[in-house]
Amino acid sequence: MPRTAYVNGAYVPLRDAAVSIEDRGLLFADAVYEVWSVFGGQLADLDGHLNRLERSLRELKMAMPMPRASLLTVLNEVVRRNRILEGMVYLQVSRGAAPRDHVFPVDVKPGVIITARPVDREAAALKAEHGIKAMSAPDIRWGRCDIKTTGLLPNVLAKQAAKEQGAGEVIFVDADGFVTEGGSTNVYMVGDDGVIRTRSLNANILAGVTRLNLLSVIAESGLDIREEAFTLEDAKKAREVFISAATSLVMPIVAIDGQPIGNGAPGLVATALREAYIDRAHRTAGV
Ligand SMILES: Cc1ncc(COP(=O)(O)O)c(C=O)c1O
CATH class of the missing domain: 3.30.470.10 (Aminotransferase class 4, branched-chain amino acid transferase, N-terminal domain)
Structure with missing residues (x-):
């Protein structure tokens, strides 16, 4: 058509x-x-x-x-x-x-x-069952990443470099070694303490709408979520890492820079949150 x-x-x-x-x-x-x-x-x-x-x-x-x-x-x-x-x-x-x-x-x-x-939601579901790999890159973007402008060249170049390394997303890291966000997603980690962490909005990142809603989905499911900075090294040692965006919803990250996250398979928290998010979207749409 x-x-x-x-x-x-x-x-x-x-x-x-x-x-x-x-x-x-x-x-x-x-x-x-x-x-x-x-x-x-x-x-x-x-x-x-x-x-x-x-x-x-x-x-x-x-x-x-x-x-x-x-x-x-x-x-x-x-x-x-x-x-x-x-x-x-x-x-x-x-x-x-x-x-x-x-x-x-x-x-x-x-x-x-x-x-x-x-x-194609079936293809997306299959992708989420396997999770995706990520590559880290220095966050060289301007100081107003809170505004959703079409000035996305740093994101374009970093996501292309990620693709050339077989990765589906880039994870931006600031000058102090802390994760900011993804090339077109927000980033979360689950530590050994079971706490979910994601960067706070005062860190020159986009206030993801999916992030906002996911925070309430997480709170409703009784999980512990903190808007706290974590380093790339913390993420690499985490139990789970996942990303969120309107297009990818909740997507598990199974490796960063070639290093497996957890056992290298999508984690339970990310998988459950993806399901909960999709359920919520269906309920809200009345379908
Ligand atoms: C840099 C960046 N961060 C986060 C997001 C996630 O935002 P949302 O959940 O509103 O799609 C996007 C989405 O395009 C993005 O480009």
């Missing part, structure tokens, strides 16, 4: 979808984005992502491109037109198109693009 995109007010076939070559998202990465998971045709964690979108825009002194209710209508329409039951939706808002100049243009309309695509 041909895919449909939303571009600046119109629903168009994906192959014809285009933005101006003067769009500031293209020229300066002067744009923010969000990614939703879709379960049973419903956008998961809808408000969490919209809240973060509003915050990212505010931090960049950009306005919402349309009222929240209208945006929701458009997002759902893209899901509907692409007949997505299980999948993901991508939204990008740029400052708009204007002759290239670093300073903000006046009176331009923001650029809005939305796409959706299906996700």
